[in-house]
Amino acid sequence: xxxxxxxxxxxxxxxxxxxxxxCTYSNSASQSFFWYRQDCRKEPKLLMSVYSSGxxxxxxxxxxxxxxxxxxxxIRDSKLSDSAxxxxxxxxxxxxxxxxxxxxxxxxx
Amino acid sequence: DAGVIQSPRHEVTExxxxxxxxxxxxxxxxxxxxxxQTMMRGLELLIYFNNNVPIDDSGMPEDRFSAKMPNASFSxxxxxxxxxxxxAVYFCASSSPNRGNNQPQHFGDGTRLSIL
Numbered sequence: 001x002x003x004x005x006x007x008x009x010x011x012x013x014x015x016x017x018x019x020x021x022x023c024t025y026s027n028s029a030s031q032s033f034f035w036y037r038q039d040c041r042k043e044p045k046l047l048m049s050v051y052s053s054g055x056x057x058x059x060x061x062x063x064x065x066x067x068x069x070x071x072x073x074x075i076r077d078s079k080l081s082d083s084a085x086x087x088x089x090x091x092x093x094x095x096x097x098x099x100x101x102x103x104x105x106x107x108x109x
Numbered sequence: 110d111a112g113v114i115q116s117p118r119h120e121v122t123e124x125x126x127x128x129x130x131x132x133x134x135x136x137x138x139x140x141x142x143x144x145x146q147t148m149m150r151g152l153e154l155l156i157y158f159n160n161n162v163p164i165d166d167s168g169m170p171e172d173r174f175s176a177k178m179p180n181a182s183f184s185x186x187x188x189x190x191x192x193x194x195x196x197a198v199y200f201c202a203s204s205s206p207n208r209g210n211n212q213p214q215h216f217g218d219g220t221r222l223s224i225l
Contacts, residue, residue, distance in 0.1 A: 043200060046213045046215070049213065095204070096142075096165065097214060098154075099151060
């Protein structure tokens with residue numbers, strides 16, 4: 001089983017739609033979880049951390065299910081500018097992170 | 110504040126040549142990471158340093174790759190000799206001192222390396 005697995009997509013959605021991405025991780029000892037965003041030919045950038053109780057940042061909501069080793073990201077009211085690849089990230093050691101290969105989102109007018 | 114600074118942004122060279130990639134982490138960050146990203150394999154950790162000391166280099170593909178961090182504000186990743194399969198985007202990232210293990214990493218713009 002891969003350490004961090006994501007559906008590569010692409011997810012094609014119209015503007016204003018709600019879209020959800022899921023991610024599973026294999027290391028039950030992981031304690032830190034993040035979603036990063038990567039635009040085409042750019043570096044990954046931190047979108048948000050994921051907390052045990054779930055957390056929201058504007059149109060973005062992240063959830064963590066430790067029992068199922070599952071993380072999700074929900075984007076409401078999609079904007080064209082949300083088009084990017086979303087990387088699920090899990091800590092794999094005290095300082096190290098393991099990145100999923102990403103889920104591509106394409107938001108169309 | 111300046112982010113992580115990498116140079117060069119692009120490098121095209123012939124196989125067999127030595128390639129040196131450079132990174133300046135964010136001031137005050139004590140952990141530095143080198144990654145390689147390809148379409149096939151995604152983002153792979155090559156090596157990371159904590160307080161200038163290499164902690165884990167298990168991701169370094171082979172002896173042709175080496176990395177150094179002579180001080181808190183500078184690191185290099187060297188490939189000698191380079192091969193076409195080394196073509197990828199190489200990212201450097203840094204993170205702030207650990208207060209537990211919840212520190213996200215901040216990435217530089219990357220170096221796009223093409224080995225002909």
